[in-house]
Amino acid sequence: MSLKYEDVIAKYEPVLGLEVHVELGTASKMFCGCNTIFGAEPNTQTCPVCLGLPGALPVVNEKAIEYTIMIGLALNCSIAPFSRFARKNYFYPDMPKNFQTSQYDEPICINGFLDVEIDTDEGIKKFRVEIERVHMEEDTGKSLHMGGATGRIHGADYSLLDYNRAGIPLVEIVTKIVPGTGKYAPEVARAYVAELRDILRSLNVSDVKMEQGSLRCDANVSLRLIGSDVLGTRSETKNVNSLRSVERAVRGEMIRHAELLNKGERVVQETRHFQEDTGLTRSGRSKEQAEDYRYFPEPDLVPIVPDATWIETLRAALPEKPSTHRKRLQEAWSVPDKEMASMINADVLEIVEATVNLGADPAKARGWWLGEIARIANEKDVTAADLPITPKDVAEIVALVAAGELTDKLARQVIEAVIAGEGRPSEVIETRGIKVVSDDGALMAAIEKAIAAQPEVAEKVRGGNLPAAGALIGAVMKETEGQADAAKVRELLLKHLGQ
Amino acid sequence: MAEISRDDVANLARLARIDMAPAELDHLASELGVILNAVARVQEVAGQNVPPTSHPLPLQNVYRKDEVTPSLTPEAALSAAPASEEQRFKVPKILGEEA
Numbered sequence: 001m002s003l004k005y006e007d008v009i010a011k012y013e014p015v016l017g018l019e020v021h022v023e024l025g026t027a028s029k030m031f032c033g034c035n036t037i038f039g040a041e042p043n044t045q046t047c048p049v050c051l052g053l054p055g056a057l058p059v060v061n062e063k064a065i066e067y068t069i070m071i072g073l074a075l076n077c078s079i080a081p082f083s084r085f086a087r088k089n090y091f092y093p094d095m096p097k098n099f100q101t102s103q104y105d106e107p108i109c110i111n112g113f114l115d116v117e118i119d120t121d122e123g124i125k126k127f128r129v130e131i132e133r134v135h136m137e138e139d140t141g142k143s144l145h146m147g148g149a150t151g152r153i154h155g156a157d158y159s160l161l162d163y164n165r166a167g168i169p170l171v172e173i174v175t176k177i178v179p180g181t182g183k184y185a186p187e188v189a190r191a192y193v194a195e196l197r198d199i200l201r202s203l204n205v206s207d208v209k210m211e212q213g214s215l216r217c218d219a220n221v222s223l224r225l226i227g228s229d230v231l232g233t234r235s236e237t238k239n240v241n242s243l244r245s246v247e248r249a250v251r252g253e254m255i256r257h258a259e260l261l262n263k264g265e266r267v268v269q270e271t272r273h274f275q276e277d278t279g280l281t282r283s284g285r286s287k288e289q290a291e292d293y294r295y296f297p298e299p300d301l302v303p304i305v306p307d308a309t310w311i312e313t314l315r316a317a318l319p320e321k322p323s324t325h326r327k328r329l330q331e332a333w334s335v336p337d338k339e340m341a342s343m344i345n346a347d348v349l350e351i352v353e354a355t356v357n358l359g360a361d362p363a364k365a366r367g368w369w370l371g372e373i374a375r376i377a378n379e380k381d382v383t384a385a386d387l388p389i390t391p392k393d394v395a396e397i398v399a400l401v402a403a404g405e406l407t408d409k410l411a412r413q414v415i416e417a418v419i420a421g422e423g424r425p426s427e428v429i430e431t432r433g434i435k436v437v438s439d440d441g442a443l444m445a446a447i448e449k450a451i452a453a454q455p456e457v458a459e460k461v462r463g464g465n466l467p468a469a470g471a472l473i474g475a476v477m478k479e480t481e482g483q484a485d486a487a488k489v490r491e492l493l494l495k496h497l498g499q
Numbered sequence: 500m501a502e503i504s505r506d507d508v509a510n511l512a513r514l515a516r517i518d519m520a521p522a523e524l525d526h527l528a529s530e531l532g533v534i535l536n537a538v539a540r541v542q543e544v545a546g547q548n549v550p551p552t553s554h555p556l557p558l559q560n561v562y563r564k565d566e567v568t569p570s571l572t573p574e575a576a577l578s579a580a581p582a583s584e585e586q587r588f589k590v591p592k593i594l595g596e597e598a
């Protein structure tokens with residue numbers, strides 16, 4: 001029986017720290033001209049530089065520096081007038097050089113912040129997440145652990161390495177500790193990663209696909225007793241591959257820490273791995289023994305001294321901030337705060353916008369994405385954006401309903417069928433033979449049948465009790481299997497009963 | 500005088516994954532000390548007005564354009580690997596923890 005979240009926050013104050021790694025969307029790698037295509041055949045995108053062969057000479061990709069400066073500027077950072085690369089020495093087969101080219105005490109961007117908003121019981125609350133640094137490094141290769149039962153390193157007989165990813169430019173964005181989030185720590189963590197993702201997307205510097213690993217979040221969590229200023233021991237959770245998982249991982253770690261502390265046990269300083277299926281974390285590498293990466297300045301690369309005019313040109317060209325963009329949409333669509341927050345929380349804002357851009361009425365587009373589609377997504381435990389239904393499909397459905405060719409009920413059937421993979425809306429309508437019964441003759445037959453079945457109700461309506469008509473309309477809708485337009489049925493029925 | 504202790508050598512050996520006998524540790528502690536001292540003499544020449552450098556030439560901002568150039572074929576990439584499988588480098592089982 002695990003501890004309740006309310007009991008955790010009644011006693012402890014969470015302290016968050018977030019590290020986000022972003023693979024930049026450059027055409028070539030960080031220090032060599034190898035391609036960066038995701039999912040390419042193993043070891044088809046490697047060369048002497050990214051394989052760490054003797055004598056190879058790395059040269060910095062200018063675009064990667066430009067992207068990193070843009071990220072720093074968008075996060076309100078100062079851009080260092082002088083920064084350098086450093087070697088982070090460690091022995092692990094994912095880095096064939098036996099070191100990772102990274103930055104140590106001289107990162108490109110420092111001291112920024114990002115404001116996030118979350119929807120709480122007390123209305124929309126704003127939190128400022130301070131950014132400590134944004135630095136450049138390179139991604140590592142991918143390992144497959146062979147033998148053993150689980151594909152995990154423990155119990156494996158050997159490992160296979162693909163170095164296509166090794167050397168892809170990676171930016172690490174590190175926050176300062178985020179205190180004062182209280183019970184909202186999980187939501188703040190999620191909102192931060194979501195906001196960061198939206199900013200990176202608007203800058204067009206990365207494809208920010210969490211599920212493909214181009215955006216990865218490590219969540220550091222510790223607890224301290226409320227009222228105490230002694231920080232607790234932190235754990236660092238890796239493998240957090242979706243926004244929802246960020247929230248779950250932080251909440252899960254808070255509960256795990258509190259359970260240990262309540263039992264008088266201590267929290268071990270370690271890396272933990274998030275398990276998508278259970279929402280729990282499992283123990284990874286212990287960090288009890290101080291790591292010693294023996295950083296030193298990279299002798300094969302020269303310092304980065306960005307020209308002030310370059311920085312100002314990049315600053316001037318920054319796109320509209322996602323938060324400003326949202327405010328603009330909210331005004332244009334006249335959406336209340338709460339509903340805007342629901343859209344952001346369900347991560348459907350972008351698809352609603354795309355649907356509206358295809359001609360759909362904003363309220364209708366929002367209604368479908370937040371209603372029927374979100375409901376199905378919930379059932380399947382995925383996000384609406386993951387379902388095989390596109391803004392184009394929804395725009396088409398909205399148009400058909402507006403034209404009277406689908407009722408809301410039929411539209412729901414079409415949506416379900418599209419998600420079930422039966423094809424695009426027009427194909428579903430065609431194959432299922434879905435159409436609104438608008439033929440007056442067929443409707444009148446159904447109306448007369450309904451009246452015959454409930455003569456006493458019909459009498460009430462004749463007598464002027466209009467709300468009673470609902471029962472008859474319901475019967476007609478049932479008879480026509482929802483294919484009739486309810487407004488039309490009502491009109492015909494009332495006319496028929498002399499109203 | 501730069502000093503390097505037996506413990507320093509043992510720690511470096513552990514970090515570098517080099518298995519060393521106790522006798523080698525003693526021997527290397529004194530030998531590495533001599534090397535460090537030789538290199539440290541540079542500090543006698545460099546005055547306070549000479550900033551430390553990480554590169555022998557006064558260069559900065561050396562960049563390449565973000566252009567794709569041909570990679571090695573997988574066969575060439577794997578040609579010097581002691582073992583390979585499924586077009587991947589094959590390494591002995593990794594001891595210790597997950598990264």
Ligand SMILES: [Zn+2]
Nearest residue numbers: 032034047050
């Ligand atoms: Zn390469």
